[in-house]
Amino acid sequence: MTQLVTTSELQLIEEYTMQTMAVPQEVLIERAAMAVQEVIGAGNFDLSNVLVLAGLGNNGADGVALARLLHLQGIDVSLQFVGNLNRAKDSVQHQLKIAEHCGLTRSEKSDFQKATLIIDAIFGTGLNNTIPDGLQKMMRAANHADNSVVAIDVPTGISANTGEVLGSALKAKSTVTFGYEKVGLTKGGGKKFSGEVIVKDIGLLTPENFIFSQAK
Numbered sequence: 001m002t003q004l005v006t007t008s009e010l011q012l013i014e015e016y017t018m019q020t021m022a023v024p025q026e027v028l029i030e031r032a033a034m035a036v037q038e039v040i041g042a043g044n045f046d047l048s049n050v051l052v053l054a055g056l057g058n059n060g061a062d063g064v065a066l067a068r069l070l071h072l073q074g075i076d077v078s079l080q081f082v083g084n085l086n087r088a089k090d091s092v093q094h095q096l097k098i099a100e101h102c103g104l105t106r107s108e109k110s111d112f113q114k115a116t117l118i119i120d121a122i123f124g125t126g127l128n129n130t131i132p133d134g135l136q137k138m139m140r141a142a143n144h145a146d147n148s149v150v151a152i153d154v155p156t157g158i159s160a161n162t163g164e165v166l167g168s169a170l171k172a173k174s175t176v177t178f179g180y181e182k183v184g185l186t187k188g189g190g191k192k193f194s195g196e197v198i199v200k201d202i203g204l205l206t207p208e209n210f211i212f213s214q215a216k
């Protein structure tokens with residue numbers, strides 16, 4: 001039996017981990033980035049030219065941290081933000097500061113054709129509405145380029161609870177999801193767009209006798 005989690009259950013677990021157990025958010029972001037680095041470094045992906053597409057929330061923060069780790073590993077990685085960076089969460093700004101100190105500067109426009117691997121760090125469990133049209137166009141181009149895509153936590157465009165495609169979704173070869181498999185990855189578009197789902201422990205702590213509503 002595989003434990004599944006809804007976004008509201010995950011929120012409770014995140015709050016417990018960070019508020020009650022005092023695990024800093026930066027620790028979770030770092031471990032999330034290391035988990036993806038481990039999966040893509042295991043030999044099944046061509047890392048000669050990695051493109052990280054980062055959003056403005058914590059999914060983006062995971063992506064920026066990963067881009068920095070890959071850069072320090074000597075990998076040819078480019079980091080492109082999707083959306084107006086001034087509206088990014090503090091976690092993203094913080095990760096960008098670290099990345100820039102480590103010599104990684106962000107690119108304005110990236111060439112999907114050149115990338116041998118695209119990291120989808122645009123939206124994760126926080127997607128709560130249809131993807132804006134402009135972004136849908138870019139996502140269709142990325143799907144068309146037929147590169148390998150690894151999604152961080154949830155493929156962009158997929159509702160983590162229902163698996164519904166919210167306008168458009170990035171098709172992943174693999175999805176590295178944190179703590180527990182999200183319900184939305186097991187049904188509807190979620191199943192189709194996630195590819196192989198790999199669950200990685202990043203140190204989330206679950207309260208004693210926590211009640212989960214779903215399993216598979």
Ligand SMILES: NC(=O)C1=CN([C@@H]2O[C@H](COP(=O)(O)OP(=O)(O)OC[C@H]3O[C@@H](n4cnc5c(N)ncnc54)[C@H](OP(=O)(O)O)[C@@H]3O)[C@@H](O)[C@H]2O)[C@H](O)CC1
Pocket residue numbers: 010014028029032055056057058059060061062089122123124125126127128129130131132152153154178179204
């Ligand atoms: N589970 C964990 O312990 C950890 C999770 N991490 C990562 O965090 C993301 C979830 O991060 P979050 O900031 O909640 O949301 P996203 O990054 O998925 O989305 C970014 C923001 O985008 C806004 N949003 C939502 N829908 C839309 C839309 N249709 N159009 C435009 N913008 C949209 C939304 O902002 P609001 O102000 O609208 O709420 C989102 O905040 C999780 O997936 C993990 O990757 C931690 O980094 C590690 C631990």
Ligand SMILES: [K+]
Pocket residue numbers: 059120121122123124151152153154155156
């Ligand atoms: K994602």
